[in-house]
Amino acid sequence: MQRLLPAACLAFCWMAALSLAAQDLQVPATVRAGSAFTIPTSGSGSATFYLIGPASRTKRQVQMGQEIQVKPQEVRSAGRYLAIVRSGGTNRSVSFYVLAAAPASLSFLAHPSRIPVAQRGGIIGVTFVFDKWHNLVRQPENVDFRLAVNGGPPASQTVRSRDGVAWLRMNSGSKAGNAKFVATLRGIEETRVIQQVAADPCHLQIKAERNAKGVLVETAPVRDCSGNPVSDGTVVTFTANGAGGLSTVDVPIKKDIAQAELKIPGPATISVASGVVMGNEVKVGGQQ
């Protein structure tokens, strides 16, 4: 048995070599998607030419001894192709790979669409490189990423694509606003907008003053720790603890300031909070 096995392997290899010898079709070493090329043939008479690809198939009559012209539209999809010439009951074939053409477009995924300022590694950009026939370009390419908000310093980085994908993580800037996140490759540019928003309020301060109706409470302009005005609509909670009990009101910020009129007649201690951030406390006296 140990002697028979190498002999069987040798016989199989010989048969494979003989079969390959029959496939005498020749194709260029590199075929790019959407590019024309020729396949030389030998012999005479007519034959049927088949080209089977990942997304197409072609069948036509050819003349043996002449070159077979493969048209650009017949090899638009990248992948493995099989070319077969059938003549007089004999098949000659060759399989070859069509590679993606030059980069023509980028699919750019940017996440998230909103992010607080000064977040480390919070922005993710992923690009997929495609040629003009929507084939993934797997050859390495340099993709430039640039993140910039109006009036702020831009941040940029170059990433080499691997298997058609280039991705990176970036920090959000310190300035709130709509940041342009641009991916560029050989003049191809794709832009996404990342809304950089103010972070949690910092040093929340209020002042209170009694008037005829009650107590007017107002925050100082509410800003985050980077100095950005906190978004309008952000809820600020005023709490007044007085003789009549506890009074609370949730008020949205308008033009950087939250304001409320608390109808409390007696003296009270008023505090402020926004989300999980607490502010200062003020005391107001009772009505005269």
Added chain:
Amino acid sequence: MKLAVLLVLATIAFLILGFVFPVHQASTPGIVSGEALPGVGGTGNTPEAAVRSLLGDVQAHDWSQAYSLLANANDVDKEAFIHDINGNYGSLRTFSSLEGSGTRVLNQSGDQALVRADMHWSTAVGPIYEVRELRVVQQGGNWKVVWPLEKQATVPPQVVPVNYLRWDVIYRGARDDWGTQNVDSPQVRIVSMNAVQHGNTLVVVGEVVNEDTVPAFVDMNAILVGKNGQDLDQENSFDKIQHTLLPKQVSPYRIDFPGFNLSQVKSVRMDAKAMLVPASADPVIAVLDQHEQENVLGNKVLSGNLLNESGRTVNIAQVLATYYDSNGKVIWVSDGYVDRALLPQTPEPFAVEMPDNTVGKVQSYRVTVNHYIRQQS
């Protein structure tokens, strides 16, 4: 013939027995003693009967008959009486009906009496129990009810400028290219969670905050995990949460697991689902004069006043109260619906129950308000 004579004699004998040994206040099977019956009108000849009769007419929506049983009809306008009982301005009471009631005489002396009426309303958001103590007086030989009309303030005509923010959303279109950016869901965070046993119900309470700069529609789910790691049950917060959260707004939540015990549970898996929704920062509702007190039944309640600071009527308001212990931990969340509409700039009282197991532990509390506004064309 003999049988007929025998039957007549037996009937006469039973009648005599009935007069000699009367059964006083025998109750009808299936009907609670002292409960009003719809359609049972007529003037009562006892204080309790007068109240029962009035509530029976209310249950039957016979407003004219109910109004005729009032002792203070001269002081109470009929329309105001109907609005007081049947609601107005699209309030919760307008979506309610009196399902049943019970009465009890608290005291009676001469031609005056005090009767407690326990009313059970069936509403669009579930049953609501209301207790009123009604003064009943004798007028012209009949007992009549002095209706304690809670006058609803009328709002003077005025223009209330409202310029709060409103958020609208444009989502990614179906025909956009692959890779085209969409708007992300809001970021919300569970800031606290506590599982407590309340009778035979395991209750998960806590708070959730919208950390984003856009409004969020939030729903809380919890899964009980048993000692062997198997899922025991899954429930959500239903209406025990403020679903629409504006940026940086904090909402309490409560999730009930009836029939489960803390000893069965190894852990609780929490999940906060948030969706980006259009929303408005209007109306602002202040919660004034919050304090603990006892209601007429002697139960601890948290009460106060709601003040709608906007110019639109809030049809239905729901109060959510969060109770904290001395460490700032959430120990209970209770809620209650206000059955009257919140008119602009008009205080409206509320009260929510504080369960017995929290009394003595509550160090502070916080009240938030859910609101529902009927869409205007």
